[in-house]
Amino acid sequence: MQVAERAGVSLASTxxxxxxxxxSRAMVDRVRAAAAELGYSPDAIGRSLRMKRTFxxxxxxxxxGNPVYVEMLTAxxxxxxPHGYRVVVxxxxxxxxxxxxxxxxxxxxxxxxxxxxxxxxxxxxxKAIQQAPVPVVVIGRSxxxxxxxxxxxxxxxxxxxxxxxxxxxxxxRIGFVNGPLDxxxxxxRQRGFDAATSGPAFAGDHAETEQADDFTVAAGLxxxxxxxxRTPAAGPFDAVVAANDLLAIGVIRAAGELGLSVPGALAITxxxxxxxxxxxxxxxxxxxxxxAERGRAAARLVLDRVGDVVEPAxxxxxxxxxxxxxxxxxxxxxxATPADLPGAEDVAGPPASKEKSAR
Amino acid sequence: MQVAERAGVSLASTxxxxxxxxxSRAMVDRVRAAAAELGYSPDAIGRSLRMKRTFxxxxxxxxxGNPVYVEMLTAxxxxxxPHGYRVVVxxxxxxxxxxxxxxxxxxxxxxxxxxxxxxxxxxxxxKAIQQAPVPVVVIGRSxxxxxxxxxxxxxxxxxxxxxxxxxxxxxxRIGFVNGPLDxxxxxxRQRGFDAATSGPAFAGDHAETEQADDFTVAAGLxxxxxxxxRTPAAGPFDAVVAANDLLAIGVIRAAGELGLSVPGALAITxxxxxxxxxxxxxxxxxxxxxxAERGRAAARLVLDRVGDVVEPAxxxxxxxxxxxxxxxxxxxxxxATPADLPGAEDVAGPPASKEKSAR
DNA sequence: GTGAAAGCGCTAACAC
DNA sequence: GTGTTAGCGCTTTCAC
Numbered sequence: 001m002q003v004a005e006r007a008g009v010s011l012a013s014t015x016x017x018x019x020x021x022x023x024s025r026a027m028v029d030r031v032r033a034a035a036a037e038l039g040y041s042p043d044a045i046g047r048s049l050r051m052k053r054t055f056x057x058x059x060x061x062x063x064x065g066n067p068v069y070v071e072m073l074t075a076x077x078x079x080x081x082p083h084g085y086r087v088v089v090x091x092x093x094x095x096x097x098x099x100x101x102x103x104x105x106x107x108x109x110x111x112x113x114x115x116x117x118x119x120x121x122x123x124x125x126x127k128a129i130q131q132a133p134v135p136v137v138v139i140g141r142s143x144x145x146x147x148x149x150x151x152x153x154x155x156x157x158x159x160x161x162x163x164x165x166x167x168x169x170x171x172x173r174i175g176f177v178n179g180p181l182d183x184x185x186x187x188x189r190q191r192g193f194d195a196a197t198s199g200p201a202f203a204g205d206h207a208e209t210e211q212a213d214d215f216t217v218a219a220g221l222x223x224x225x226x227x228x229x230r231t232p233a234a235g236p237f238d239a240v241v242a243a244n245d246l247l248a249i250g251v252i253r254a255a256g257e258l259g260l261s262v263p264g265a266l267a268i269t270x271x272x273x274x275x276x277x278x279x280x281x282x283x284x285x286x287x288x289x290x291x292a293e294r295g296r297a298a299a300r301l302v303l304d305r306v307g308d309v310v311e312p313a314x315x316x317x318x319x320x321x322x323x324x325x326x327x328x329x330x331x332x333x334x335x336a337t338p339a340d341l342p343g344a345e346d347v348a349g350p351p352a353s354k355e356k357s358a359r
Numbered sequence: 360m361q362v363a364e365r366a367g368v369s370l371a372s373t374x375x376x377x378x379x380x381x382x383s384r385a386m387v388d389r390v391r392a393a394a395a396e397l398g399y400s401p402d403a404i405g406r407s408l409r410m411k412r413t414f415x416x417x418x419x420x421x422x423x424g425n426p427v428y429v430e431m432l433t434a435x436x437x438x439x440x441p442h443g444y445r446v447v448v449x450x451x452x453x454x455x456x457x458x459x460x461x462x463x464x465x466x467x468x469x470x471x472x473x474x475x476x477x478x479x480x481x482x483x484x485x486k487a488i489q490q491a492p493v494p495v496v497v498i499g500r501s502x503x504x505x506x507x508x509x510x511x512x513x514x515x516x517x518x519x520x521x522x523x524x525x526x527x528x529x530x531x532r533i534g535f536v537n538g539p540l541d542x543x544x545x546x547x548r549q550r551g552f553d554a555a556t557s558g559p560a561f562a563g564d565h566a567e568t569e570q571a572d573d574f575t576v577a578a579g580l581x582x583x584x585x586x587x588x589r590t591p592a593a594g595p596f597d598a599v600v601a602a603n604d605l606l607a608i609g610v611i612r613a614a615g616e617l618g619l620s621v622p623g624a625l626a627i628t629x630x631x632x633x634x635x636x637x638x639x640x641x642x643x644x645x646x647x648x649x650x651a652e653r654g655r656a657a658a659r660l661v662l663d664r665v666g667d668v669v670e671p672a673x674x675x676x677x678x679x680x681x682x683x684x685x686x687x688x689x690x691x692x693x694x695a696t697p698a699d700l701p702g703a704e705d706v707a708g709p710p711a712s713k714e715k716s717a718r
Numbered sequence: 719g720t721g722a723a724a725g726c727g728c729t730a731a732c733a734c
Numbered sequence: 735g736t737g738t739t740a741g742c743g744c745t746t747t748c749a750c
């Protein structure tokens with residue numbers, strides 16, 4: 001700041017001039033000019049120390065490479081950046097313990113808030129979040145009762161939508177390829193499948209689950225091989241519900257290996273409605289969980305909180321909705337592309353830069 | 360810090376005890392205990408102000424959603440996190456001007472270094488980078504002569520590899536679907552294609568370029584439709600080289616529309632070797648540009664620089680290499696999946712968590 | 719509307 | 735090996 005003082009005014013005035021409040025036109029001009037000349041921009045750290053705000057928000061997930069989290073990150077960034085907030089990417093690690101460490105590390109005050117989507121949760125983590133020194137928003141299961149801001153979606157209901165759709169197009173023997181049950185999404189989706197396929201409401205003849213080791217294509221392929229090698233008494237499977245798009249693509253590949261046409265012999269649904277599913281051949285029917293929307297909602301929540309809104313914990317729910325594409329088309333069309341790019345039908349969301357890319 | 364002083368020692372000792380240097384066993388134990396009791400962790404901002412280091416590095420690209428950048432981000436994070444560095448995600452915007460603004464903003468000192476991969480570059484940006492107050496590493500074209508650390512790859516040569524491969528498997532009439540020419544990658548790849556298909560070394564009969572509006576699936580589909588609607592005098596195209604994987608997938612879809620089998624009637628190559636290409640049906644032959652490796656290299660470079668290594672600007676080149684998959688298989692196999700998951704053959708790189716995902 | 723001065727939390731000299 | 739002290743760059747009272 002000594003530098004900008006070359007404008008012949010005090011430190012205080014310089015600060016005031018550069019940062020809005022209470023300075024005369026003349027002062028502002030003078031200081032601005034001097035600052036421009038010297039190529040000066042105020043030090044973010046000094047500012048942070050004084051103001052006790054870093055203008056940074058952390059986004060933490062287990063695996064930043066996951067398309068779903070990438071969509072969230074993009075959305076979060078888009079909401080936060082215009083407000084002058086930077087986004088710090090962090091990893092929760094794969095265990096609850098490492099996630100707790102992460103939350104505790106907020107104590108050093110390098111961010112004003114945290115958006116976290118933990119794969120696994122327990123009471124200790126909940127407690128750590130409750131005691132966190134900065135606002136924390138959880139994307140995942142609802143924690144309203146625990147007094148924690150959260151953005152959730154009903155993936156169990158989403159699974160119900162997928163099953164209902166398959167039954168509606170005449171499928172009766174439905175397999176479910178799920179990911180690890182000890183994860184929050186894995187557990188929720190299992191609940192959804194079980195609910196949808198048990199009781200008199202289920203019009204199908206058979207329902208069966210096979211568990212994949214992970215939410216990946218490779219794991220989906222392996223699990224689907226196991227599932228499809230079995231033939232239920234009611235007859236061979238005519239549909240498979242996958243717990244996410246990556247698993248679903250593994251299932252499609254397994255179907256290919258076995259010479260099963262998709263959707264002719266085997267209809268397949270995914271979940272998350274990711275780009276990869278939209279452009280796949282056949283394009284993938286998927287339950288959208290509104291990843292971008294959840295990201296935006298979470299970002300707005302932290303923004304509220306850091307702006308010292310002190311209302312009680314909020315819970316925002318984003319409804320799942322099914323997007324029907326080729327992989328569950330009633331008739332088995334030739335391997336041609338539909339008139340427009342698959343996925344064109346569901347450009348309902350924001351006019352975001354979906355399918356954008358380069359280099 | 361007043362708090363931790365409850366341990367009955369001075370501020371300085373507390374700092375020393377918590378942060379390594381020169382404190383007795385007893386002191387360390389005592390302070391650690393007190394700190395643990397009070398749930399204290401040292402304030403990152405105060406520390407930064409004093410040390411003039413933020414322990415943060417920014418990673419800036421035009422579009423964080425692009426799979427290539429996601430791979431880089433993951434790799435960068437993996438290298439930096441163990442060294443105690445946080446990663447701040449930023450956007451370069453789509454114009455050179457906005458990228459220049461970004462570089463200038465480093466003046467406020469919120470990060471210790473920047474890794475940037477600009478789509479477009481000009482002299483002014485180069486100058487801004489040279490004058491930047493913190494180390495900047497550019498991923499893209501080589502800027503060694505300009506005294507800027509850079510990590511580059513020879514995508515032009517990579518295009519040559521793709522063309523050579525197609526010629527080798529007997530293709531003679533090769534189309535090229537490129538992205539915008541006014542981008543650094545677009546220009547380089549055009550140069551590569553032109554070099555590979557002109558002069559006596561080219562054993563093919565015809566070479567022709569069609570430009571897409573963007574590096575996306577949709578743009579690739581549109582461009583491929585235009586390209587394939589033309590029939591060169593030498594005969595219909597029997598191969599298409601795409602400037603990246605997303606464009607290539609657009610080309611595959613266009614081929615589907617026209618009833619052209621891939622690779623039977625039309626062999627197709629992509630570039631970037633992304634997950635989406637690896638799992639696609641048919642899996643995509645692609646020129647790997649070592650995204651993760653470039654990310655790691657860039658991260659190590661900034662790490663060197665912030666550790667005040669003062670050597671002259673470095674330039675690290677990552678060689679492109681072709682990964683052959685189904686989309687250019689000499690014979691047209693039935694639509695079955697190969698024995699293992701496509702892409703399994705090229706797990707040469709790090710044992711990274713490729714195809715990892717969840718939720 | 720402007721200047722002077724205090725102090726955010728920390729680490730690194732510097733004495734002892 | 736430990737305590738004392740200065741000061742990093744900024745914003746914000748508090749006087750004027």
